[in-house]
Amino acid sequence: MSPTQQGELDPVIHAAARLKITATLATLPVGDRITFPRLQELLDMTPGNLSTHLRKLEDAEYVLVDKEHQGRTPVTYIALTKAGRRAFEDYTDALRQLLGGTA
Amino acid sequence: MTNNTEPQRTDDAAEMLAVIAAQQRRVDRMMLRPIPWMLGLWGVAWLVGFTLLWSAYEGGNPWFRIPMSVAAPIFGILIAGAIVASIIIGIRLGRGVKGVSTFAGAVYGVSWSLCGMAFAALGMGLIANGLSSELASIYFPSGFALMCGTLYLAGAALWRQVSMLVLGIIMLVVGAIAPFFGAPTNNIVMAVFGGGALLIAAIIFAVRLRQGR
Structure with missing residues (x-):
């Protein structure tokens, strides 16, 4: 992933679905992870849709997807990476600047 | 405005900021929904429980009296029920999330039982050293209120x-001032101010959640 140029909006986040996912993950404190079903519930997305967008975010190394086993049931945990959190903050800053963030 | 602002991009930016705000509000609402x-x-447990105790003591409720053998067990059930409900709600609040905040939540949950036992043990110790039942009926409600107050402060932080x-x-404040009213009036002070404060807090919290803060 090449770093975004100044004034350009990060194309990975600049899509309503992925923006919602990133915004939701950003509400978790640093160091916390969330399960796939709970994230799905918070977003009201279908599993297929959520998986597709998560893969794009994962490819950009903005989210970390971990598969663990609790007993026999596999549990998927999702968290924002440091780069992902930074990208989200840069993105919101860029939006505010576009809206005349001179103040 | 003939600056080089591109209207389409600013519209877009405003829309995207709105998407972020709406989604984060939704997460807040879903996470905090059980708190009211x-x-x-x-609130109900305190209001009903302490009113019953007040009605059981001699010189308490002037309108009717309830035997202590009825009031005390109901009080116990109400408080135990509220504790169990809080634990269940606490577990539901944190479900699906794991990490640094899990530890804080677990410690906070355990604190309630530990503090409850410590305050109860202190009361027993005082009774064993000759504390009268009248004074005990002043100590326990206030001790309990001070414990809840302290733990709420920790939760706030x-x-x-x-x-x-x-x-x-x-x-x-309620726990600290109730003893000055003497027994058994301290019980109705706890019921009205303690229970009332909890119920008002529940309503305010529910309204604010609905309005999205």
Whole structure:
């Protein structure tokens, strides 16, 4: 992933679905992870849709997807990476600047 | 405005900011939705429980009297029920999330039982050293209120919840002033001010959640 140029909006986040996912993950404190079903519930997305967008975010190394086993049931945990959190903050800053963030 | 602002891009930016705000509000609402229920349950438990105790003591409720053998067990069931409900709500609040905040939540949960036992043990120790039953009936409700107040303050710091801070302060004030009314009037002070504060907090919290803060 090449770093975004100044004034350009990060194309990975600049899509309503992925923006919602990133915004939701950003509400978790640093160091916390969330399960796939709970994230799905918070977003009201279908599993297929959520998986597709998560893969794009994962490819950009903005989210970390971990598969663990609790007993026999596999549990998927999702968290924002440091780069992902930074990208989200840069993105919101860029939006505010576009809206005349001179103040 | 003939600057080089591109209207399409600024519209887009405003829309995207709105998407972020709406989604984060939704997450807040879903995460905090059980809290008014928890406050409401505690409010009812205090209001009904302490009113029953007040009605059981001689010189308490002037309108009717309830035998202590009825009031005390109901009080116990109400408080135990509220504790169980809080634990269930606490577990539901944190479900699906794992990490640094799990530890804080677990410690906070355990604190309630540990503090409850410590305050109860202190009361027993005082009784064993000759504390009269009248004084014990002043100590226990206040000790309990001070414990709740302190733990609400800790919760306020942990989750940066102003409503919990306000509630904690109210509990501390109610617990501290109730003994000055003497037994058994201290019980109705606990019921009205303690229970009332919890119920008002529940309503305020519910309204604010509905309005999205």
